[in-house]
Amino acid sequence: MNQLQKLLILSVLIFICFPASAKKLNILIVTGGHDFDRKSFFEMFDNFQEISYTELKHPEANLQLGTISLKTFDAVVFYDMPKTISEAEKESYHKLLKAGKGLVFLHHSLASYQQWDEFKTIIGGKYHEEQNSPASSTYQHDVNFRVKITDPKHPVTKGVTDFEIFDEVYGNTEVLPEVMPLLLTDHPQSTKIIGWMHKKENSRIVYIQPGHDKNGWFNPNYQKLVKQAIAFAAAK
Ligand SMILES: [Zn+2]
Structure with a gap:
């Protein structure tokens, strides 16, 4: 047996013994429109063994979402906050929804596209940026708060207790x-x-509000929620 044959057999054995590695979820991570600590944020995803990712950055991201082959990814994670969106870019979202791609929105993505009313119905809510109005939303950095799990059996929250x-x-x-x-x-x-x-x-959508910086991203419960949200959304 030559070296090449040995290598081939070894590769097949690895594939058989570790099928999980073959089932790795491929996700797109959309960023842009809000500053963040890139190094720590992507460190979180680098440590997710079961996920590999490709970053799409605004302003190109939305058109790329519409042209990238649907077969090449399982879900999209949004950690972005763009202000405006063109009609052509909206079509990318319609295409994802029609195809049933899972969409996971994190943190400040709740404030994206203030003027695009349909976006609220995609993400499931809205951070209202309008000023001096009873509807204005507010933010407060660096607070300790308790996260309560509504359903410990739900695929997104299973194995996570209040934290x-x-x-x-x-x-x-x-x-x-x-x-x-x-x-x-x-x-x-x-x-x-x-x-x-x-x-x-046809899409499963999950929104998780925390995730401003590494204090959240490095919280093991937060990481578990993000991983499980991606798996749940990707599963349709
Ligand atoms: Zn924030």
Whole structure:
């Protein structure tokens, strides 16, 4: 047996013995429109053994979402906050929803596209940026708050019990009545529902409000929620 044959047999054995590695989820991570600590954020995803990712950055990201082959990815994670969107870019979202791609939105993505009303129905809520209005949402950095799990059996939250996190809270945000709440908090400066899932067309959508910086990203409970949200959304 020559070296090449040995290598081939070894590769086949590895494939048979570790089928999980073959089932790695491929995700797209959309960023841009809001500053963040890139190094720590991607460190979180680098440590997710079961996930590999490709980053798409605004301003190109939205058109790329519409042209990239649907077969090449399982779900999209949004950690972006762009202000505007063109009609052509909206079509990318319609294509993802029609195809049933799982969409996971994190943190400040709740404030994206303030003027695009349909976006609220995709993500399931809205951080209202309008100033000096009773509808204005608020934020508070660096607070300790308790995250309560509504359903310990749900695929997004299974294995996670109520936990403390040091992160940013949003107050007076809008949460659409049709979403299924997954995460709650009783912090006085926060909206009560801080995580949910819902379906839009053929897609599973999950939103998780915490995740401002590494205090959240490096919280093991947060990481478990993000991983499970991706797996749940990708599973359709
Ligand atoms: Zn933030």
